[in-house]
Amino acid sequence: GAAFAATSGSGAAADPGRLSFVAEGERYLGRVVPFSPGPGLEWTIVLAVAESAYSEKLRSADLRNFVILAFFLAAALLVGWLVVEYVTKPIRMMADGVDILLPGQDIPENVKALASRDNEIGRLSRSFAAMKGRLDDSFGALEASLAEKDVLLKEVHHRVKNNLQIVSSILSIQSGSLDDESAKAAFDECQNRIQAMALVHEEVYRTGSYVELGMSGYLERICETLSWGRDRGACETAIAVSVDDAAALSLDKAIPCGLVVNELVVNALKHAFPGRELGAVSVRFSREGAMWRLSVSDDGVGKAGAVSGEGIGDQLVAGLVAQLNGSIRYASPPGGGTEVMVEFPV
Structure with missing residues (x-):
């Protein structure tokens, strides 16, 4: 038969049933098992398998698992990048644009760029731009209405003050034509009261606080x-x-x-x-x-x-x-x- 050398691996004393040898340049691993089928019969069963018979399959399985793991890792990185690039980043850009947006101010360029996209983010950006336009129109109309009311209120207070001044002047003229001192004093007191009321409207007109x-x-x-x-x-x-x-x-x-x-x-x-x-x-x-x-x-x-x-x-x-x-x-x-x-x- 073929020549071979047998070893006990880490030592026969440690595991006397373990067998390791090289035959024709290939390493075998096996077990030595004593067997007694009957009285007076003592057999020894030797089972050996070439190491290459299972190690190649293990190496192939390890390589296959590594490739699969690398593929899934690359796929996860790609999905993460796509989510950041096409979802998270555009939403953050839109949020940043909304945070700095003021009434009457133009929409930031980055939000306009998002509106040109043909996806959900683009539709959301276009909806935001349309809403911004409607809000600007409403804000402008509200500002115009408030300005008009402010002018009207100032004019009302100004006219009330002028009318009270006219009444005060009439009382002063009438008082000057009287000879009765008590009547003059009564007219003067009424004039002072009217002046006190007129001063309220004058202060309101001057300060603009209503x-x-x-x-x-x-x-x-x-x-x-x-x-x-x-x-x-x-x-x-x-x-x-x-x-x-x-x-x-x-x-x-x-x-x-x-x-x-x-x-x-x-x-x-x-x-x-x-x-x-x-x-x-x-x-x-x-x-x-x-x-x-x-x-x-x-x-x-x-x-x-x-x-x-x-x-x-x-x-x-x-x-x-x-x-x-x-x-x-x-x-x-x-x-x-x-x-x-x-x-x-x-």
């Missing part, structure tokens, strides 16, 4: 008007106005509040300084918590000489304070004079 009116400038203008309108022979009175810069009231509260200040200051100018050449009136307006606080004080003769409670001005103040859902309180400070405090909710 929701709230800054009280600092408004109350200062009222007091300036009252100072200018004083008779030359009357007591020279300094009117100090202190208003929080942030104090602002809605128009339906600003008008009655201004009229209250007008009445209280006029009342102080008329009654607080009899026989005096100099006097001082202080107007303070501020917010304290959920309440607005208005204070008008003077250093005149005090409450007894300043408030009768039966005059038209006093009745008007009470009605205006009630309109503001507020309260009014009169006090005589220790240093003399009168202080009137009005509080009403914000």
Whole structure:
């Protein structure tokens, strides 16, 4: 037979049944198994298989599995790239374009490029562009409407102010033709009240704010008007106005509040300084918590000489304070004079 050499692999002692040998240049692996078919019979069965009979198939299977794995890996990378290139990237480009888009601004070029595609992303981009056009049209119409309303509101307030000024001028002319001093005083008081209302519309026209009116400038203008309108022979009175810069009231509260200040200051100018050449009136307006606080004080003769409670001005103040859902309180400070405090909710 053919010559061969047998080995025990890692040693016969470790695994006496294992067989490994080379025959005609080819390696064989096998097992040696003792077998006893009957009493007195001791056989040894030797089974050997050429290593190439199964190792080639294993190497072929490994190569086939590697090729399949590489193919699926390449396919997964390709699918991922396609998803990023044709889905994720266009959506991100569109989102970036939408984030920086402003009303009236042209659609970004990258979004326009997406709209030229013949796929779902392209249809989505075209729909977005169409929606953007409709929104721009609506926004433009809304801006035009708001601008028109702004012009109309300014014109309304301007005309109301002019009409009140005309009424005030008519009262002034009529007052000049009267000989009765009490009648003249009544006309002058009416004129002051009309001026206080006209100043609201003038401030609205000047600032362009139709929701709230800054009280600092408004109350200062009222007091300036009252100072200018004083008779030359009357007591020279300094009117100090202190208003929080942030104090602002809605128009339906600003008008009655201004009229209250007008009445209280006029009342102080008329009654607080009899026989005096100099006097001082202080107007303070501020917010304290959920309440607005208005204070008008003077250093005149005090409450007894300043408030009768039966005059038209006093009745008007009470009605205006009630309109503001507020309260009014009169006090005589220790240093003399009168202080009137009005509080009403914000």
